[in-house]
Amino acid sequence: MRLDPKALRYMSTEDFRVLTAIEVGSRNHEIVPAPLIAQLAHLRGGGINKYVSDLVKRKLIASENNSKYVGYKLVYAGYDYLALKTMSKRGSVVSVGNQIGVGKESDIFVVAGENDEEVVLKLHRLGRQSFRNVKRKRDYFKQNQSPSWMYMSRLSAMKEFAFMKVLYEHDFPVPKPIDQNRHCVVMELLDAFPLRQIDEVGDPGALYSKLMDMIVRLAKHGLIHGDFNEFNILIKSDGTPILIDFPQMVSTSHANAEFYFNRDVDCIRTFFKRRFGYESALYPKFGLDSNKEFDLDVQVAASGFTKKDQVQLEKLIENLNVEDRDGESHEEDESNADEDESPDDSDHDSVASRDSNEIVDDNRYDENDDDPDYIFEK
Ligand code: ADP
Numbered sequence: 001m002r003l004d005p006k007a008l009r010y011m012s013t014e015d016f017r018v019l020t021a022i023e024v025g026s027r028n029h030e031i032v033p034a035p036l037i038a039q040l041a042h043l044r045g046g047g048i049n050k051y052v053s054d055l056v057k058r059k060l061i062a063s064e065n066n067s068k069y070v071g072y073k074l075v076y077a078g079y080d081y082l083a084l085k086t087m088s089k090r091g092s093v094v095s096v097g098n099q100i101g102v103g104k105e106s107d108i109f110v111v112a113g114e115n116d117e118e119v120v121l122k123l124h125r126l127g128r129q130s131f132r133n134v135k136r137k138r139d140y141f142k143q144n145q146s147p148s149w150m151y152m153s154r155l156s157a158m159k160e161f162a163f164m165k166v167l168y169e170h171d172f173p174v175p176k177p178i179d180q181n182r183h184c185v186v187m188e189l190l191d192a193f194p195l196r197q198i199d200e201v202g203d204p205g206a207l208y209s210k211l212m213d214m215i216v217r218l219a220k221h222g223l224i225h226g227d228f229n230e231f232n233i234l235i236k237s238d239g240t241p242i243l244i245d246f247p248q249m250v251s252t253s254h255a256n257a258e259f260y261f262n263r264d265v266d267c268i269r270t271f272f273k274r275r276f277g278y279e280s281a282l283y284p285k286f287g288l289d290s291n292k293e294f295d296l297d298v299q300v301a302a303s304g305f306t307k308k309d310q311v312q313l314e315k316l317i318e319n320l321n322v323e324d325r326d327g328e329s330h331e332e333d334e335s336n337a338d339e340d341e342s343p344d345d346s347d348h349d350s351v352a353s354r355d356s357n358e359i360v361d362d363n364r365y366d367e368n369d370d371d372p373d374y375i376f377e378k
């Protein structure tokens, strides 16, 4: 998935209104009908045809037919646009630089932040691979709206930001959280490499202890990382480990807390044995070493990412994982197929050259450009 900064530059007020109208219309419509777009966009003179066809051409929206009518839906590039626009207005992202990571469920870029310093932009892309299977399991959501990649990715970004913030405030070694909007999180750029890429450490035993202490300290604060492995632990040049990637964190009061805790511990034991030939009889045990002394999960809930959000995101992620194990997850996402990256059209040069990618904010349109939270209210 590319992030096309050029698309950010040339956007008229009308284009932007129409794009925002489609985002708002997505609240109740999987495919937003043209008359609703026209109504929400409030364009002087009415007609939206020219703007929607332009947005389709630029691959920010897709046109689709649901047998009753032809309508439009936002695709990832359009959602990226809206988030970047908001963050550029806030000053947290000034321009887009190199892509440094492509995860299964995220894209990571180095971008320029407020004082032109380099920061990390993480775009959450939940459902990129197995959305089609999630759609088949609609029954989870009978009472709610259907799960969409937009909803899931936004929830995931909100969660990551909420946890990172609370952990940072309690002096855990995590990146400094800077901003969050829609499916995007902006955070400090760490001068560090994933443990995965490190073949030798001076004292594996010392690092092992630091990591196990971190798992225990998290648990004493009521939290389990849930994906505590060599990919999500970055090592600074002085050897300090930093923890990243928080969308799957759970509370120690979660029904499966012991399972998640043990899995985190085992990941580290297995990795240290395999990579450094290091084994220790000492490792933390759930219940013995993890007694809760602080309630950070409560603080996370208080920060805006509620228990209800947590439960819903958990169900979605579980659902995606179940589908993964079924071996069906790598089917093309039928609904997002046209925004998927094809190998030959990724525009790496334009992403790489930061100066030419300044986000131009024409300031002509001020309504509705922040995250319209109400879109996802039930
Ligand atoms: P995913 O959810 O896709 O696994 P991560 O948050 O783990 O995403 O990030 C993926 C990769 O991007 C990391 O392994 C790391 O190499 C890089 N990365 C992520 N955040 C940062 C950061 N703040 N500073 C430097 N590199 C980062």
Ligand code: MG
Pocket: 103, 231, 232, 245
């Ligand atoms: Mg990761």
